[in-house]
Amino acid sequence: MDDKETGRVEAFSDGVFAVAITLLVLNIRGLPDPQKVLSDSDLLKNILLPQLPTFLAFITSFATIGVMWMNHHRLFTHIKRVDTNLFVLNLLLLLVIVFIPFPTALLASYIIHPENHYAALLYSATNIMLAVSFYLLWSYASHDNRLLDEKSDKKSVDAITNQYRYGPLFYVITFILSIIYVPASVGAALILAVFFALPGRRAD
């Protein structure tokens, strides 16, 4: 019963992640009017090159949502029971996931204009919300092993707890960096993405 319940939460979440990651391609627009054929150089100059920031945003959002799926997956290898609170916290996390493409696309448009800060601020704020949602979901599930598999390896669980505890703080730092110097904030966000992609180091 519990297993089936958890399975359905995972299936629903997998669906949301899969749709969100695939919808990203809709942001790549600008296909030329099929009636008007452009020469090779016009196609490059008017269609393909102006899309570069869009391609960049596409790949970044794809990588972000992909890494978040890996994290979600990792948490649910330990979570074996669900309750109404977990549903709500999981929905909160998915809300942020679904929202990611918007600030990412905005940032991609502004990446070459680092004198403008608001796009980077919104991007960092979204990352903070993401880190907070993950932290809430995991703290709730792992507190006193509330919803975890009883056979879970305690060291793996602690490794995740350690990794997530400081996530929000790190992203607050990138938020402050976006006020001071945008490129540093973007660089820090990329480093954090790689850090969360790797499994937490087991403290042994």
Add this chain to the structure above:
Amino acid sequence: MDDKETGRVEAFSDGVFAVAITLLVLNIRGLPDPQKVLSDSDLLKNILLPQLPTFLAFITSFATIGVMWMNHHRLFTHIKRVDTNLFVLNLLLLLVIVFIPFPTALLASYIIHPENHYAALLYSATNIMLAVSFYLLWSYASHDNRLLDEKSDKKSVDAITNQYRYGPLFYVITFILSIIYVPASVGAALILAVFFALPGRRAD
């Protein structure tokens, strides 16, 4: 066999819920033209602030569909058999779920103009249809335990029955409120959403 059948109905429904909840992000448009870079204050004034009703509608629709998924999930912890009628009633419910973003976005545009009633009327009417679909699905499945798990806890089943019986009536009241005073109707809808998010009280 029965279990696999029910599983496929759940998987299809989960897919529809997951896509519907993720498509909501498509309503957040208004990304600035990547060719034209705006200053921070213009970005705020022309792009981000005018989107506030859209963000509001995004979060409300997300919460509504998320709560409805939780309800659907709760019903299917008891439903263990399926037949053609249940397929049709489930499709009717999904039809309303998929439609939700439209009246929600309309309402969000009109929320600051409570002298206009039609957006709130359409929103309340959609909620009535949703409550009626849930009521029909559950009555059909639970009547004489037609499609329920024989081991289902009778008190949990009755708690759901009690909670759903008056759903349509409550939403008819919000519909009438939309004719009289729009903000009261919206407030009542939010209270009802929280009420349906909570598991029904077991009558013991």
Add this chain to the structure above:
Amino acid sequence: MDDKETGRVEAFSDGVFAVAITLLVLNIRGLPDPQKVLSDSDLLKNILLPQLPTFLAFITSFATIGVMWMNHHRLFTHIKRVDTNLFVLNLLLLLVIVFIPFPTALLASYIIHPENHYAALLYSATNIMLAVSFYLLWSYASHDNRLLDEKSDKKSVDAITNQYRYGPLFYVITFILSIIYVPASVGAALILAVFFALPGRRAD
């Protein structure tokens, strides 16, 4: 092994059905510009009433894809093995499913102009393709019980075979009707949809 294989074909198909049925809502556009608030009567006259054909197309496409999902589901309660040919025939069927919203929306725009025949012709042609795809999938799988569950009830299998054998022919008749008199063709298509929604009569 076989079971898992079949399961993945079903999961992929369920995904396509779920996305296709949910994407239908994207055809409901015409949300008013959030900056310009319309009076109740303008909202009705300029936004809601002109959408009526769109709502009609939304509900018709939703019902069509829903019924086709029920049919697909019914076939796969008997199909227990898969091979490369079945993959290809299933993809062909899904191709038609995914295409359905286009001719349906076109037909909805033209339903009040029965002197124009092309929209109804395209709609009927799509229905023929759908009936042919179902016929091919089922004939391939059921020929000499090639991919069916060995424990399948022979009478249920024969009932499906009988129901599907004449499907393409019936839709050819609606195609011819679209040349002669459009409303008759649309009516016939609706009757056929109900006919395919019902399980085939067992010949006993």
Add this chain to the structure above:
Amino acid sequence: MDDKETGRVEAFSDGVFAVAITLLVLNIRGLPDPQKVLSDSDLLKNILLPQLPTFLAFITSFATIGVMWMNHHRLFTHIKRVDTNLFVLNLLLLLVIVFIPFPTALLASYIIHPENHYAALLYSATNIMLAVSFYLLWSYASHDNRLLDEKSDKKSVDAITNQYRYGPLFYVITFILSIIYVPASVGAALILAVFFALPGRRAD
């Protein structure tokens, strides 16, 4: 445990494939304004015929993504364990899958203007990336049977290895052909798609 892990990777991938293949229909636009009804001949001339390249791109992308799903499915009948590297390689593959509709639609617009090479170049480049992603995924999983089912038939595994080893090379040839003569490159790509649709020949 391992099985469940692999199952969730498959479910997520199936979701992405299903959404990507269904989103293709969004590229078919050009529905006439519901307010303006066209005569049959105008509908044909202004709406349906100009869509022919779009229909062609729709069917080609659908077939490509469908064949790639079949390939992915075939690999995962052998892959029975997952690790972080496999997640990343699988995400890379899905990134290319999700991107496919863009170059395909571009190519479809340019197919009747073979003097323009860039659309065909982008299409061939995407195919190279696809072949490389499949090659990387499979080499990583099958090297020393790292993640394969221990009971996998060695001959089937070797057949896949042989088929994938030369994939990238073949697509480099179509890339060079796109520089010389576009139609030859498109024809070669179609032949390769059929080649990858068929199961690899077992070397016995």
